[in-house]
Amino acid sequence: MKYIKVLLILCLLLPLVAAPGHTQASTQRSEQLVLTKNSPVLRHNGSPVQAVQPVTFRNGSSYGPFKTMAQIYGFQVSYNASTKESIAVKGNTEIRFKAGQSNIRVNGQVVRSSGTVYIQEGFLMVPLRTWAELTGSTIQFTPTVMTFRWSNALQATFELLPKTIFAGQTRVSVRDLANGRYIDEYWTGLQEYYNEPGTYTVTRIVLGEDGNWSEPYSVTIRVQMPNQPPVADFTTDKSSYRIGERIQYIDRSSDDENAIVRRSWSGNGEVFFQAGTKYVTLEVEDQHGLTDRITKEITVTSEVLYTYDEYHRQFTPVGDKYAMDGTASLAYRAVPYEVQSLPAQMVRSNSPETLLGEGIAYDDQLTGQTRFLFHHLNGSQKNLKLVLIATNTNSTVTQVGFGAFAMGGPDQYVANTGKRSVERYLNELTRKPQTKWTRLGPGESKIVLPDLHRLPMKPNQVLSAYADVITDTNVRFRIAVVEEGRDPIAALDSLKLLPRDNKHVRGTFNAADRRIDVRERLGGEPQRIVLGDRTMDSYIYGIDNLTGLLELNTGNFGVLYRMQVRVAPNTVIALNARGGQYTGAFTVNGTTVPVTRTNILWNQHESVVLYRTGSRDELVDFVFTLASGSNLPIHMLFLPMPGIRL
DSSP, rough: HHHHHHHHHHHGGGTTTTOSSSSOOOSSEEEEEEETOSSSSEEEEEEEESSSSEEEEEEEEEEHHHHHHHTTTOOOOEEETTTTTEEEEEEEEEEEEEETOEEETTEEEEOSSSSSSETTTTTEEEEEEHHHHHTTTTTESSSSSSEEEESOOOOOOEEEEOOEETTTTTHHHEEESSOEEEEEEEEESSSSSSOOOOOEEEEEEETTTSOOOOOEEEEEEEEEOOOOOBBBEEEEEEEEETOOOOOOOEEBBBBBSEEEEEEEEOOOSSSOSSEEEEEEEEEEEEEEEEEEEEEEEEEEEESHHHHOOHHHHSSTTTTOEEEOTTTHHHHHEHHHHHHHHHHHHHHHEEESEOOOOOOOOOOEEEEEEEEEEEEEEEEEESSEHHHEEEOOOOSOEEEEEEEEEEEEEEOOOOHHHHHHHHHHHHHHHHOOOOOEEEEETTOEEEEEEEGGGOOBOOTTEEEEEEEEEEEEEEEEEEEEEETSSOOOHHHHHGBBBOOOSSSSSSSEESOOEEEEEEESOBSSSOOOEEEESSSOOOOOOEEOOOOOOOOOOOOGGOOOEEEEEEEOOSEEEEEEEEESSSEEEEETTTTEEOSSSOOOOOSSEEEEEEEEOSSOOOOEEEEEETTTTTTTTTEEEEEEOOOOOO
């Protein structure tokens, strides 16, 4: 009997040996399903079936009810509440649909459908064209009728993976796509590895539980020549370099498929400041994981083109930082300047800096234009929202307007929030946004600055923000802290005033804009302008309206500075941190420069380049505000550049 079984199998397979491609399964036991547009009655093999929903056309695609279609095709239907997926299972095939998505998962693989799955009157609707493709059905259309035809015969379908196969290198696996249960199978042409390149045909038949063999199913594959590893190679524009001379690296690596996915350099300094032999390594990797590496020598002579400091003054990109001797800055002459305070109202909400729960962080009656500075940390165990609420205390209608607004966070790192809020606020000031107005009736309260509480502060997250607000009459502003999900307006009258922490600042300040006047030309020699030191740049006073106490705005955070200076040709302007970590941004001649583009200044031994003058004197304009969460003072350096040397 064993020999008879093998003989029968070989007889089935013999006609297929010379037939490349896929051989379709038997068309015996064919099925037919007729669907009519807008009708809930389907005809399966001529018999009517009442569907849970009618056939529907939507956004150019036809849809049918998932549950009815799956049951007619013999699938078991279920629903996964945790993933919100409707599941159809038949034999070794599992199909998962999810409402609102056009991606369908078939045996774990994502398949893009012809339309988005959706819910209609509580039932899942699936694209009919996609259903036909998933079930191997043919489909015929008329303007109002669709006819599906398919076979219920057991099919031995499969897929060979991966798609690209290299001789002797690629391990071949099988993905079973049979449409039903089987108890035995027979293969020809299947190998775990194909040692020689060429074309191969793999065929399978399966034995069903009813004792009948399926028709053969074949897949033709092309085995490629073995993949060659990439070749790492590079050169430089010269064979030797002077100290401080920039090196140009030219990557000449290659790959037989032109598919290098990773290049890793080590030792490839842009420039070297010590003489000697330098070793530079390049490693490359192709898309199949093969690698190659090469190391070459670079000779640096003792001749000096630029010293370390000269090179970075001349070439460090604007917004990038470079290392320096932090003590050298103190030897540069401090340039005297005059400070002119300008009328401007500012509210700083920073005390208590750490919020331990709900309450009112600040409360004041304001009129005219006000700049708000918010800076708080969520020290509670719940998500908190910071909300600005305006209340019209007048007997007539009033208007509240909103101009520039910028926010950093919520974020777990205070430096990130300070940097992003300042950079975005300065960009907003440069953009000069139009004021948006909202109407407040007598006694009415409204939440303003909706973006301020769009994202709640999670525990241990920090939020920093700036906002320009204007009113035409006296308006009461309250900064409320509420738990996520709670209505701030409804809770407003029950919230208690939060006590100050006696470490940070809150209050209303006038004269919160400053102009710095420098009378001399800068850059002819190394010079510095000292900012945030409380001596040359004195702090402003205000009132904590909740206590009536006089308040010193330590650090002058929230104060907006403007400065115009005349600078000599070939001068680099840099910012040097003196009090510890510093970040933020400066607007220079209308362009906002972050401090820094990719990081922060960690200490006094780092400076960031803000600007370089050209070949003649220039008037350079600065607009800036000191970043919350940073340390002061800071030095703005004006340093002569050495010029281009060949």
